[in-house]
Amino acid sequence: MARDRARLIADIEAFEPFNEQESVDKQVILRALKSDPNCFERSA
Amino acid sequence: MATSIWTVDASFERTLLEWHNIYQSWSWIGGHADGVADLRAVALRELEEETGVHGRILPYGCGIPIEGELARGDGVLEDSGLPLERDSSCEDGFAQGFESFPRVDFRSNGGDVFSLEVLTVNGHEKRGAYVGSHLHLNVTYLAQANPDDPLKVKPDENSALKWVPLDDAVRLSSEPWIRDRIYRKLIAKTRAYCR
Numbered sequence: 001m002a003r004d005r006a007r008l009i010a011d012i013e014a015f016e017p018f019n020e021q022e023s024v025d026k027q028v029i030l031r032a033l034k035s036d037p038n039c040f041e042r043s044a
Numbered sequence: 045m046a047t048s049i050w051t052v053d054a055s056f057e058r059t060l061l062e063w064h065n066i067y068q069s070w071s072w073i074g075g076h077a078d079g080v081a082d083l084r085a086v087a088l089r090e091l092e093e094e095t096g097v098h099g100r101i102l103p104y105g106c107g108i109p110i111e112g113e114l115a116r117g118d119g120v121l122e123d124s125g126l127p128l129e130r131d132s133s134c135e136d137g138f139a140q141g142f143e144s145f146p147r148v149d150f151r152s153n154g155g156d157v158f159s160l161e162v163l164t165v166n167g168h169e170k171r172g173a174y175v176g177s178h179l180h181l182n183v184t185y186l187a188q189a190n191p192d193d194p195l196k197v198k199p200d201e202n203s204a205l206k207w208v209p210l211d212d213a214v215r216l217s218s219e220p221w222i223r224d225r226i227y228r229k230l231i232a233k234t235r236a237y238c239r
Contacts, residue, residue: 004081011155012183018159018233021225025162029181032045039181040045040077 005040009033046180048074049087050158050230051099051187052210056238058191059210062094062202066168070208070216072227074182084156087185095205096196099187104156104237159184159233161226171200184230186237210234 012030017023032039050072051060064071075090077083084101091099163180195205208216210231217223 001081007155008081008083008183011157012160014155015157015160018229021229022160025181026160028162029045029160029183032181040079040081042076042078044045 005033045077045081045083046074046163046182047077047083047087047090048072048159048182048184049091049099049101049187050184050234051091051095051097051189052234053191053207054188056234057209058207059213059234060095060097060189060191060205060207061213061216062197063204064202065200066170067219069218069222070213071219071222072184072213072230074184076180083183084185087183088187091187091189094198094201097189097193099189101156102158102186102188102237104158104186156185157183158186159226159230163222163226186234 009030012026012033015022015026017026032044036044038044052058060073061070062073063069073091073094074087075094077086080086088099088101091097161182161184163182165178165180167177168175191207197203197205213227213231214223217227
C-alpha cells in the first residue's frame with residue numbers, strides 16, 4: 001500500500017499538465033495524497 | 045481517490061461508453077479506489093467489472109505536446125525550429141506512427157497517468173442509501189481494448205454499453221462540465237497521443 005501510494009505520488013509529480021485545469025487539479029490531488037492517510041477510502 | 049479508464053480501440057478512433065445509472069448519461073468507465081492505492085489495477089478492474097472487457101493500459105511516459113504547442117506537420121516544432129526526433133524509449137509496437145513522436149518537443153510525463161481531474165458528484169441514492177455530495181480526486185488511464193469482445197452490463201452501475209466515435213463522447217453526454225472540460229480534453233489528448 002505504502003509503495004503503491006509512493007509510486008502514484010511520483011507518477012503524478014512527474015505528470016506534465018495538458019492545460020490549466022490539469023495544472024490546478026494536480027496540486028489538489030497531490031495535497032490529498034500527501035496529507036490524508038485515508039484518501040483512498042470513500043470516507044475521505 | 046477515484047480512477048477512470050478512457051478505453052479506445054486499436055485505431056484510436058472509438059471509445060467505450062456506458063449508460064451510467066446515477067449520472068443518467070453516457071459516460072466513461074471508472075470507480076472509487078476503495079482502499080487500494082494501485083489505481084492502475086483498480087482502473088482495469090473497473091473496466092472488466094462494468095463492461096466485461098479486458099483492456100490493456102497504454103504507456104504514457106513518452107508525453108504529449110502541451111496544449112497550444114503542437115508540432116507542425118513538417119517535423120519541426122512551432123516557433124522552435126527544432127527538428128523532431130524519434131524517441132526509441134517509447135517503442136512498444138502498439139501504435140502506428142509512433143516514430144513521429146519527438147523527444148525534444150514532447151515533455152516527459154508521469155508513468156501511465158493519462159489525465160488528472162477533480163470531479164464534483166452531487167448527492168444521490170445508491171443501493172437504497174443516500175450518498176452525500178463529494179469530490180472525486182480522479183486519475184485517468186488510457187487503455188486499448190478489442191471492440192469485438194462481448195459487452196456485459198453491470199445492472200447496479202449501468203444499463204447499456206457501446207463503442208462510439210471519439211467525438212460522440214461529447215455529443216452523447218448530458219453532463220455539461222464533464223463534456224466540455226473532460227471529454228473534449230481526453231479526445232484532444234488521444235489524438236495527440238496517436239499522431
